[in-house]
Amino acid sequence: MSDLLSMVFTADFLGSVIRMSTPILFVALAALVGSKADVLCIAYEGIMLFAAFGGVVGSAYTGTVTGGLLLGLLLGMILIGIFAYFVLYLHTRPLLIGLALNILGSAGTVFGLYMLTGSKANSTKLGSLTFPELHIPLIEDIPVLGTVLSGHNILTYVAFLSIFIVHVFIYRTGLGLRIRAVGESPKAAASLGIDVNRTKFIALLISGVLASMGGIFLSMAYLPYFTRDMTAGRGFIGIAAESLGGGKPLLTGIWILIFGAADAIGNLAQSFRLPSQFAQMAPYLTTLIGLVLINVFREKKKVNR
Amino acid sequence: MKALNHDSDTVLEMRNITKIYSNGFVANNDITFSVRRGEIHGLMGENGAGKTTLMKVLFGLEKPEKGQIILNGQEVHIDNPLQALEYGIGMVHQHFMLVGSLTVAENMVLGLEPKNGLLFDYKRAVRETEEISRRFNLPIDANAIVNDISVGMKQRLEILKILYRGAKILLLDEPTAVLTPQETTELFKQLKHLRDQGYTIVFISHKLGEVKELCDRITVLRRGEVVGTADIDDVTELDISRMMVGKDVDLNIEKEEAKPGKTILRVRNLNYTNLFGKKALNNLSFDLRQGEILGVAGVEGNGQTELSEILSGLLVPDSGEVRIKGEPINNMSIRDIRLTNTSLIHEDRMIYGASADQTIVENIIADRYFQKGYNSKGFLNKKYNYDNTRELIKEYQIACDGPEARISTLSGGNIQKVVAAREFSSQPELLIVSQPTRGIDVGAAELIRQKMISLRDRHRTAILLFSADLTELLTMSDGIIVLYNGEIVAYFPDVKRINEEILGKYMLGLEKQSPEEIGGVVHEN
C-alpha cells in the first residue's frame, strides 16, 4: 500500500492523470455545449464507441490517421444526429433515445467488430493506426514538469486547446449567443425569428464532434486498437464532471482532473494486485462521493425554501 | 400583389380574420380591424376575447383559417415573425420575451448579431444599443444583465428591441400590466412621443382609465368578434365597459364598514435580508384582524414580495415572529400553514398559482386532495372532484372546455379565476393576496373583488391585500400600510380619508409618519 502511495506522487503519475483526463474532458465539453442549449444528451457512451470504432476501421482501411479521424467523426455525428432528430423534431424523451443509442453503440460496434475481424473482443487484427505523440521542445527538458506536460498524444493537447475554443465559441460568437438564448428562453429566441430547433441541432452536432474526439482518443491514442465497451462509463463521467462543475469552467476542470486521477489510480492499483474490481470501481465511487459532497454543499448554501 | 381600395391614412387593415385553435375553439371570428397611420389604437376586450390571438396572427405567430392582411394598400402574407418585422410590424408580448442571463445589448441584437470576422462584435452591439436608445430618447444601460434591471426597464428594452428591428407599427400586448403607476406614466410619455414621430401603436389594456388617457381610437372585441370601433372622445369609460361585457358593469364596489374582530395574523419585528444582501424587510410589526382588509401599498421591490412569501412559508425570515391564530409559524411546513386555514394568491400566478400542464380539476384539488371527500382510502374521488370543479367553474364564470381543460389553454384572466376559485373556496380565515386582478378584464376583476368582500363579511376572513393598482387598494381596503425600503412608513386606519396622491408621497419615500402613528397598526400587545 505504501508503494502505491509513493507511486502516486511521481511525475509519471501526474502525466497519466492528464492522459486519463483527456476523454473525460472531451465529453465534459460536449455536455457543456449541450447544456447551454438545454438538451441533456446521455448518448455520449454510444457516440464515443461508434467514433472509437470508426477511427480504427477508417485508419486501418485507408492507411491514414486522417481517414480514421474522418470515419470516427462521421459515425459519431450520425449517432448524435439521430439523437437530435428524435428529441427535437419527434419529441422523444431524451432519456429513452439516449438509452437506445447507448445500447446500439455497444452492440453495434461488437457486431461490426465481429464482421470485420471475427473477434468479439478487440480489433488488434486490423492493424489500425494511432495519433502521434508530441514532444514539446524546451518544456520537455524541464525536470518534473517536462515529464508531466510533454510527450502526450497530440489529441490530449487538442482536448486542452478545446477548452479555450469552446469558451470562445460559446461566449464570443453569434452562434454561441443564440445557443445560450435558445437554451435559456426558447420563446424569447423564437419571437426574434431564431429557429430554435435548428440552433439546438447545431449545438448538438458540435457537442457530437467533441464527444467523438473523446472516443477516437480511446482507440487511436490511449490504446492502439478498439476493445468492446472500451468507454467504460466515461461518457457518463464526463456529464457528471460538467454538472458537478455547475457550468463553471475552472470547477469543471478540477473535477475532470479528479476523475482522471481516479482512473489513473485504478490503473496503478491493478498492478498492485488489489482486487481489480476495486480498481475499476474507483471512478464511479469518486462520482458518487463527488455528487454527495457537492449537493450537500449546495443545499447548505441555498436559501431555505 | 394587387392594390385594394382603402382609406388613404389607413396603414394596416385586417379583413375577415378567423382563427380556430386546434382544439376547435374559435378565438377570432370574422374580425375586421383597421389602424390609421400615427395613431394609438386601443384594443380592448375581456379575458379570452381574442386580443392576443389577433395580434399573433398579425405578427405571424398564428396562421388564420381565413382572412386578409392589408398593409399600405397591398395584401401581404405573414407566416412568421421575421416576415412581420420585415414589413415593419413588431410585437411586445404579454409576457416578457427576454433572456435573463444575457445583457441588454445582447438581447437587443439577438438574431441580428453584428460580426467581427468570425466573432460576435459585442462592442458594436453596445454601441448600437446606445444609439437606438438615444435616438428614441429611451435611456437604458446597455451593459446591464437583464435579470438585474427593473420591470419598467425590461418593458423599455422590449420596445427598443422592435424599434431596433425597424418596426413602424408596434403591437403592445398589455404593456402596463406589470408596471407601477410611475412607470406607466413614463411609458405613456414615450408612446405619445413615438406617435408624434409617425409610429403607429396598437395598445392592449384592461385598464379603462389608461386607454382613455392614451388612445386615439379603440376597437372592442367580445368572444372573438368585433363589437365596434370608436373615437376615444365619443365614449365614456362606462360605454367601453358596456361594450366589453355586453351589459352594464358596476365599476364601484359597494362595501360596508368593516367590523374587525380578534387578531388573526400577528407580525413582530420581522427582518429579512435577500440574496443580494439587501435588507428587504426592516423590523416590520403589524396585526391583521378578523373581518378586515389591510392593504399594503408600495412601489414594486420595497419588500412586498418578501413579506407575502414569508407569511405563506415560502421564505424564512432572519428574525422576528409571525403568528397565525396565536401559533408561531417558524416551524410549520407550507401545508401546516395552509391547514391553519390560510390561503395565498401569489403575484406570480404561473409559478406559484397554477400548474400549466395540468387540468383545472387537478389545479383545484391541489390544496385539498388529501382531505376527506376528495379522496377515499387513498384513491381520488373522481366524481366528487369533478362535480365540485364544475360548480366552481360556473360560480367563477371560468371560460373553458370543462374541468379537464388544461390551464395552458386558458387566457390569463381565466387562469387567475381558477387560482381564486381554489383559494377562496376553502373559506380561509386568513387570505394573503398579491395583485389579484393584474392583467384581468373589468368583469373578472369585479367578480374577484366581490368574492373577497363577501369572504370578509360572511366568513370574517382577515385579508392582507398587496396591489400595485392604487384605485383597487383604495376601494378594497379598510386600512392601508405603506412599505418603503422594507419599512412601514405609514398606517392609515381609514382609507376614506386619503387618496392616491397622499399614498404616492409615502410610497416614494418623500414623507414618513411618526412612530406612534405607524404603531397604530399593532392592535395587540
Ligand SMILES: Nc1ncnc2c1ncn2[C@@H]1O[C@H](COP(=O)(O)OP(=O)(O)OP(=O)(O)O)[C@@H](O)[C@H]1O
Ligand atoms: N394555443 C391555444 N389553444 C387553444 N385555445 C387557445 C390557445 N390560445 C388561446 N386559446 C383560447 O383562445 C381564447 C382567446 O385567447 P387570447 O389569448 O387571444 O385572449 P385575450 O383576449 O388576449 O385574453 P387576456 O386578456 O386574458 O390575455 C381564449 O379563450 C383562450 O383560452
Ligand SMILES: [Mg+2]
Ligand atoms: Mg392576451
